[in-house]
Amino acid sequence: MDKALFEYLLRLGDDSLVLAQRLCEWSSRAPTLEVDLSLSNLGLDLVGQAQLLLGYAGEVEGQGRDEDRLAYHRDAEEYRNCLLVEQPNGDFAQTMARHFLFSIYRELLLDELVGSSDTRLAEIAAKAVKETRYHAELASDWVIRLGDGTEESHRRMQDGLDWFWRFVDEMFAVDEVERVLIERGIAVDPAVTREAFDARVTQVVKSATLEVKPSTWPQTGGRQGNHTEHLSTMLAEMQVLPRRYPEATW
């Protein structure tokens, strides 16, 4: 088994799955019907990406685990998503701040992964990057609209960005698992996208009349299974049926 590739696919797939689950929590709660529709679109894209990535991870592992086995029968410490995506929704500004930071990171990463030496991963990236470009645009538009909207929305949008900023560095960190794959031309060194990320974020934040606060101590550990308190609660809800009825298929 290609353990590093399996691990890398879990990281990518879990990012999609965990963020999709958070977006599902918005269903029927959005500020307008149009926003409800667009949040569902984002969620659907992410569930689809999770299915492809975790499905492939299961094949690479070769132990008979499919996408659902991986999604529903791993505990929080076996999840490999970054900490940002598991953070609670907060208000709409926070949700948009989270989506904005994640989608720009992810779009830049996928753009590079299209050239991965692993053709299957390159194909998944080619499909996902189109979706993610739209996510980044939509979230950027909201950051601008809320930042430059009313006094209240400006304050909430600034609070949202400030709240999540400590989770940004983790997305660009590289450990031994990724280093090996980068050398093999499979994974992308996220460091190469950091400059572009900072430039994009700065540009949007400026148009939104907001500012990026200087970085505090970065929170990390998600890629190694050291999560925040929120993930296990989320998974307890998400996994309840398959865990309670392990014999059933759905």
Place this chain on the structure above:
Amino acid sequence: MYTTELDKKAADSRVVEVGIDDPQQLARFEARVAADDFIEPNDWMPETYRKTLVRQMSQHAHSEIVGMLPEGNWLTRAPSLSRKAILLAKIQDEAGHGLYLYCAAETLGVSREQMIDALHDGSAKYSTIFNYPTLNWADIGAIGWLVDGAAIMNQVPLQRTSYGPYARAMVRICKEESFHQRQGFELMMHMVNGTPDQREMAQDALNRFWWPSLMMFGPPDDKSPNTERSMRWRIKRDTNDDLRQKFVDATVPQAELLGLTVPDPNLRWNEERGHYDFSPIDWEEFYAVVRGEGPVAQERMQARRKAWDDGAWVREAAASYETKHASARIAA
């Protein structure tokens, strides 16, 4: 999903007064409708026709929106990724249906905000079915199979309803509802072919959703005061009781195919009538639910109001941003 016309006053059988319209215009209007012509937003129409349509279309739109809640209750617990995607897409379709229907109703001179206010202050109604809770995963199947199945019975004839924008909205909605119904039946089939626990969930879901589904067709014909006029105006094309019978006749064989028992000891095929006979409906319960006293009616409205109130600052911000930048564009 659908709401039949639930006049707030239906329980005490008061008939809405027909206003005084110009007899010549009225005659022309009635002739057009009788000839199955579509009435369009700028055409002359009797005030009562307009009001009845606003009520029916907004109730229909509200039902789509409130109907997202019982399904949303299981979205975060959908037991596989593909079930999660299907349910999310279905709920999204319902939001889309609500949106078309609000837009179609707006052509009658009422704003979406007015309609939403009426929902939130309790003066507008929505389908009684959504005031029942979803208690196990099979309820998601039962909603697709029974509730969307009942909706289709109601909606297929509405594709030929006399008001053009409503009829056209229904064409698209019916296509999606029919897909929803099939996925619901497929989910039920999966459950009955699963473990004993899953079969039990499926039977439990049918037990709880059967009678509320029959109630979705509205009060019996002799207690449905506006039916005659609505049928003459082609706002409605079949009576409540006819549609209900059609639903029972179509659904009982499907329950048999699933190996589930319909919770009605008096249900039997009547050779002479060519229809299934079934027990009388508990109309006391129906009217209580219409009055807003259903099991989770208060929770549903609380959830809708909370979403709306929590989102107020976002709507204000978007409007403020638009105003600022529209004036900037004009200045440039």
